[in-house]
Every structure is written in structure tokens, then in C-alpha cells.
Amino acid sequence: MNATELTEVELQNLKESLLFQKGTILNKTHEFKEEQSSMAAVADEAEAASQDISNNISIHLHERDRTALYAIERALGKIADGTYGQCEACSELISARRLQARPFTALCIDCMEEQESHSSIFQ
Numbered sequence: 001m002n003a004t005e006l007t008e009v010e011l012q013n014l015k016e017s018l019l020f021q022k023g024t025i026l027n028k029t030h031e032f033k034e035e036q037s038s039m040a041a042v043a044d045e046a047e048a049a050s051q052d053i054s055n056n057i058s059i060h061l062h063e064r065d066r067t068a069l070y071a072i073e074r075a076l077g078k079i080a081d082g083t084y085g086q087c088e089a090c091s092e093l094i095s096a097r098r099l100q101a102r103p104f105t106a107l108c109i110d111c112m113e114e115q116e117s118h119s120s121i122f123q
């Protein structure tokens, strides 16, 4: 294992990058909703009103964005409780370089490759 713990500055940068990505996804959702609402003038208002807003957001998000948003939230939670940067599968530290490339990754490169090789069997 050659990964070292993240410095305060690195952690702060990664957190900002996570928040930025989260904002980008949520902005997209917002734009999408505005588009929808201008088109949905004829839609059943009672039905629209009964829908939970957060539910609405997740329905309208693209699958990929939803997955990313979930991963971002989890990563931010881990930053908050001090477990960020640890692989979820083997508990080894994930290298700073990998985190900088994919701040919301939950797995180290070895475990990720392992998982990818497994999932390719089923494709």
C-alpha cells in the first residue's frame, strides 16, 4: 500500500469539487423542471401538486446523474464523519490521485477492477 492520508488542503479541494458537481447536477434538474413546467400547463394540476418534490427530482434525473448524486452525497457524508478516502470493500486508503480524478469513488483501484471484471461476466 503506497497511498497516504489526504492532507487538509487536498480534502478541502475534493470537498469543493464534490459540492460543485452536486450543484451542477441539481442545476440541470432545475432547468429541466422549468422546461417541464412550461410544457405541463395542460397537465392535471391536482396530480402535480400531490407529488413530493424530492421524489419528482429523482424521477426526472437521468439514471447516471442520480447515481452520481447518490455517490456524491455519500462521499460528503464520509468527509463529515472522517472516513473519506477509505475503500468500502477492503478499507485500504484510496490514492489521492484517484480521488482527484473521481472524488466520489468508493472503491480503490484494485477493488474497482475486481468489480468491473465480475460485472463484465454478466453483460
Ligand SMILES: [Zn+2]
Pocket: 087, 088, 089, 090, 091, 092, 107, 108, 109, 110, 111, 112
Ligand atoms: Zn479496495
